[in-house]
Amino acid sequence: MKYLMLKHYRGGPEKHPNSRSPMDRWTPEEISAHIAFMDEVIDDLRERGEFVDAQALAPRGAFVRYDGEGRPPVTDGPFAETKDLIAGWIVIDVESDERAHEAAAYLSSAPGPGGQPLHEWIEVRPFLGDASEVTG
């Protein structure tokens, strides 16, 4: 089963104290250590045969809406009113909810300031399967 592990710039339940400080307030070494951990997570998922995709999103973007023939699209500015902002995702293909949650928890243990785990919230969402896959 495939699962989406979502990272957020903002939004989600209340943050753990370890994940409250913005990254430019970390030391350069702490940033490097964090990135190395993320790379290892992905390498590990690859080795386990569970990795599908990982992408990062830039913070900029806009909400756009069709507003009728011949009229310019309506845009809601760069996420003006949203509480939530997605930073990126990893897609994994694993056996169970339990394994997906385990992988997300490990991802959430990425080191932050002082090398302490960030305890960052990771949103885990199963994909709706393809109907053709569930026959028989």
Place this chain on the structure above:
Amino acid sequence: MNLPLRDLVPQVLGVLVRRGADFAAAEDAVQEALVEAVRRWGNEVVEDDGRRAGEDDGAGAAGPADRTGRPADLKAWLVTVAWRKFLDARRSASARALREVRVGLEPPSGPAEQTDDTLLVLSRCCHPALTPASAIALTLRAVGGLTTARIARAFLVPEATMAQRISRAKRTVAGERFETPGDVTAVLRVLYLMFNEGFTSASAVGRRPRATAPAGGSERAAAPAGQPVSARVPEVDLAGEAIRLARQLTAAVPGDPEASGLLALMLLHHARRAARFDAAGELVPLDRQDRSLWDTAMIAEGVDILQRALARELLGEYQAQAAIAALHDDARTAAETDWPQILTWYDELLSVAPGNRVAELNRAIAVGHVDGPRAGLRVLAELDAGLPRYDAATAYLREMAGERAEAARRYAAAAAAADSAAERTHLLKQAARLNEKAATT
């Protein structure tokens, strides 16, 4: 003749078109023949490694095949197979079309047309009617001889998407006459963009881009990046491909100083590739690179090509940019950089390419080094603050001026607007470094 198969692609394409095949169908047929070659003999036979291709040296031009079963005359093999693929496709498509093709059959081209064909095919693939992304993809396939799967991998899109992009591109240029070479300027632009595409990614040094950190609490934090691609398809070094194609172009138009200037520019940047990323895959800026890792032979070649181009006294933007790159390459340490000369070249560059916004930003940095950071910041103030990398340039000059806190803020803002993970990490670390200093002093 021991050219690798890939080098023969534009020539073979030229032969098919001269025999009466239309460009789009001929290009498909050559691609199928290449895929067949990979299937039979592996990727080595089409690869660009001259030493590998040299294995065929002993076989002799007329020999039937070497011990691996490869034909000695790869070009003849490729023409035969591509032509057969073309006829097969036509036969299945329409019997009437086949008869028309036979009527149009012409004698094969002579050797003198080989470089001409490269130019013809290049200028068609880089036609100004195409978007850069389409032109780059089509060029990599029709001139570079890469398979669709490898091009798709280079751009991280599904193979079917890339196949469709290429076939749409071919439809766009279908009406163009093959006999008249198009715009060399458009070819230069596409090769330049292809090089940049490769130069800005870590895959240029054979490492996959590192996943970047998504950390909590910050709206500026980065997030992970990976590659949803099959490991079985060999990776493409886009910067290396661009250099290869620029070499083919300069062979086709030896008298064009801008073509030579572009090749020199690429070589003078590519020579630094081993120093551009550290062991962890993170970006290292020019002033902090280990210059002993620079490829001095490649620098020497670039300088030589550039000097011969400049001697023609027809300055263009690629020659001017190459001159700036050469001056950076010439400095043994960052402190020895000849900034006054670099500034002169930025002025030259802007006189031949007045709309070059990136050059304007970089010129401000050069002014900062020559006349001091305040002067550099005054130049920046005249420019559009919405330019990409404006914040990064400001941050750089603010730090030079000793304004660490403001520099850190600007680096953090630049990180939030960065369009690659490697660049974002680098900028974030610059901000972090300055904030850390501010906290301890």
